[in-house]
Amino acid sequence: MRRDLREGVTIYVTENIKPNFAEIARQYNVDYRTVKKAYEEVKAGLKGRPSGRPKRPSLLDPFKQTIDSKLELNCSAASIFKFIQKKGFTGSYTLVKDYCRQTRRERVKKATIRIEHSPGLSAQVDWKEEMALLSSEGELFKFNIFLYVLPYSKLKYMTLTFDRSQDTLFSCLHDAFLHTGGIPTEIWFDNMKTVVDHTKSQFGHAVFNERFHEFCKDAGFTPIACRPFRP
Structure with a gap:
């Protein structure tokens, strides 16, 4: 095995980064x-080491505190990589990106609180975008799937659409209300552009599109935008 490759994957094994x-x-x-x-061989070899053997230092070790503080400010992995490069970091962007991804996952896991729902309180809307299906004749079809879920009863309404326009969203919601037999108090939405005005929004504070907000008032429900990077 090439020595440089072995050393490269060893960092991921010792830092427990996928x-x-x-x-x-x-x-x-x-x-x-x-x-x-190479990764699997190094991983198997490290597992067989005596427990008292010292852990090999990582290139990231001197910069982890800086990276963590930048992640608190929601900086991207690319901007963090460029910043610590100026501070003397000599490792790869992949190493920084994987550490940032792992750290974000751990924080989300710790911060996520289970939401309990009561009957008629809420619904959730999601749009599976740009799905593709190849027919037996080789013809490609592209479509979207609108999904409306009542979390308490798990009742779902699903339909296929060929666009994600605001009018299509309103039509799907109307059909979902008819299918489920009513309108909940609140509906949770992803940060889709037909719902949220991205030019006016800031991280953690969504501003709803004016036309969409009027539709919500007419229908009689309160819209709630899911926070970015939260399940």
């Missing part, structure tokens, strides 16, 4: 299966 095999393969100009094999 690697992107394809990206590492491009970095070292090898097949992704070679990277995966």
Whole structure:
């Protein structure tokens, strides 16, 4: 096994970071299966080490506090990488990106609180975008799936659409109300552009589109925008 490749994947094993095999393969100009094999061999070898053996320091260790503070400010992995590069970091962008992703996941897991729903209180709307289906004749069809869920009863309304316009959204909501037999007090939406005015919104504070807000008032429900990066 190439020494540089072994050293590269060792960092991911010691830091318990899930690697992107394809990206590492491009970095070292090898097949992704070679990277995966190297990672698994290093992982198996480290598991067999005596417990008293000291852990190898990571290139990220001197910068982790800085990275964590930047993540608190919702900075992107790319901007953090450029910032710590100026401070002397000599590692790869992939290492920084994977550490940022892992840290965000752990924070979301700790911060996520289960929401209990009562009958008639709320509904959730999601749009599965740009789905593709290839027919037996080789013809490609692109479509979207509108999903409306009542969390308390788990009752769902689902329909297929060929666009995600605001008029289509209103039509889907109207059909969902008829299908489920009423309108809930509040409806949770993803930050879709037909719902949220992105030019006026800030992180954690969504501003609803004016026409959409009027529709909500006429229908008699309160819209709630899901916070970005939260399940």
